[in-house]
Amino acid sequence: MSSALHPPTAHRMIEASGVHKWYPNGFHALRGASLSVHRGEVVVIMGPSGSGKSTFIRTFNALEDFQQGTITVDGIALSNDLRQIDAIRREVGMVFQQFNLFPHLTVLENLTLAPVLVRRRDRAEVETQARALLQRVNIAEQADKFPGQLSGGQQQRVAIARSLCMEPKILLFDEPTSALDPEMVREVLEVMQDLARDEGMTMVVVTHEVRFAREVAHRVVLMDHGEVVEEAPPELFFTNPAHQRTRAFLDQIL
């Protein structure tokens, strides 16, 4: 199974070490979380709810700030410098649990907005690329509809295509299938799987989908109470985890 995966390279795309975050209300959400992700690697983050996994990946593109530790994305250290944050966000795509498509724009406009506005590319050229991307996620015929006219699974595939249209170096997925009806989960996971296998895309995925983790991930990470508890290849993670907390978590979900 993993023979079909691209082998990750040595180049480090994300390097987070000792990240601490306190919310304004005093809640200590991240307690020294560390993770490094190599180019072409697919890392799945699992963990009980409230363990800080969403907060953690949201720090990678500065949607959340943090108070201690360092995060370096493709060689750029995250700081409060707004221009650097904009530069990082251009290279890091994000897919959300609630899709967050722009409901007042058509599907095609959702895809072309950022490339035209941020990368200042030619609109006609971006539209051609956008239609090709929609073809790849199997919804080419919906290009002129509005997001509200699509099913949840279709919306999430549009959201993935929207991220890809910016040609990012890294894609972050924040529970991409949690808000979907069961019969629509598969179509979204298949798109993600193709991305990992055919493109060698660097992906960090927060999900509860065990099958996806087993078949697509290079590494599976367990987070609990704001820190990374276990990191292992999937075959090891699911069959012979090193930590008691991982075993307790797996007992609950398997």
Place this chain on the structure above:
Amino acid sequence: MSHPALKPPLGTRLRSELFGSPGNSALTLVLLAALGSAAFGLLHWGLVQARWAVVRANSTLFAVGRYPLDQQWRLWLLTALLAAAAGLAWGLLRSHPRRDRGGELWPRNDRIAVVLLAATALAVPWWLRLEPLIQARWWGITALLLLVRWAAGHWGQRLPARLLALLPLLWPLLYLVGMLLINGGVGLLPVPPGDWGGLLLTLIAASFAILLCFPLGVLLALGRRSDLPLLRWGSVLYIEFIRGAPLITLLFLGQNMIGFLLPGGLAPDRVWRAAWVLTFFAAAYLAEAVRAGLVAIPPGQLEAARSLGLTVPQALRTVVLPQALRVALPTMVGQFISLLQDTTMLSLVGLMELMGTARTVMANPAYLGRNAEVYLTLAVLFWCCCAALGLGSRALERRLDPNPAS
């Protein structure tokens, strides 16, 4: 469309609702009698007792005040330009239906509107006993509107996309041309604001305030939600101060204070002072409407825009504000309608807008006791303007609705 079996015909429903029981029948009859006598009374007054000479003789005064007679061609020209622009916008709107839903070139509402417009253009000048030449101008302007509507509807598709993209600029341009025509200068004889009056002044003051309070209100609403404390507190202070003071005090304050604040030559004319006060007043209320719209947009929208690399101004302009303003649209138009009606307050600081004109007319001994005729005319005029705003806003809401009912 509901199933026919679920909805009995109107006659049956009315009978069962109005005459279902003896008590209901009696109540219906009493109410019908009361309504009937009121309607008869109004008709009798309007057709027999009322003396409409007060409106007919002063129709020019009500329309434009003391605007010089030999310069009024400028206002006719402006009306014709506005009619052509309105016809163009109307026609193009129909010839370019939204991509995701169909649209007829001449839907039923448009056919009704054409009949109403034609009837108004024929009946009102006749009823006002205007000179034949003036009556012909009414017909000509209405014909121009409908002709441009027809032409834009049929050939709008052939206009190049680049030209269409520039068309929204037509409105601000037309506003500037309009102010130039009204105010004079650049070769035209200047007509000072003191000579503007009636419906003309009402519309100038209202449109000026509506156009300027919109950007101001949006900025205030964004300021109120800003992370910068100085900006936030400044906006809150402004909004709460303005909303805590009655318009009439602000109007008097504006007339008296702006003179002290600015050196003599720079202080604007009394008309413009009042228009600015109206603008600042409306902006505070508009800011609250826009803020409600901003609150209604889920934070995920801004997050998605930011994670695609858009800067905050870009995200606000292309993602957040279009949605927030759509949510706020009905409230905003409500504010614009009250703003239009608030212009009547200008009469209290001595300006001759519709209300001020009405008061001078009624003070004329020749028209003693003709108050009802004058007030009814004013009410109908205001109703027409407000109904137009309301209809326009509902059409815009439908056009912007991303989730059609189909």
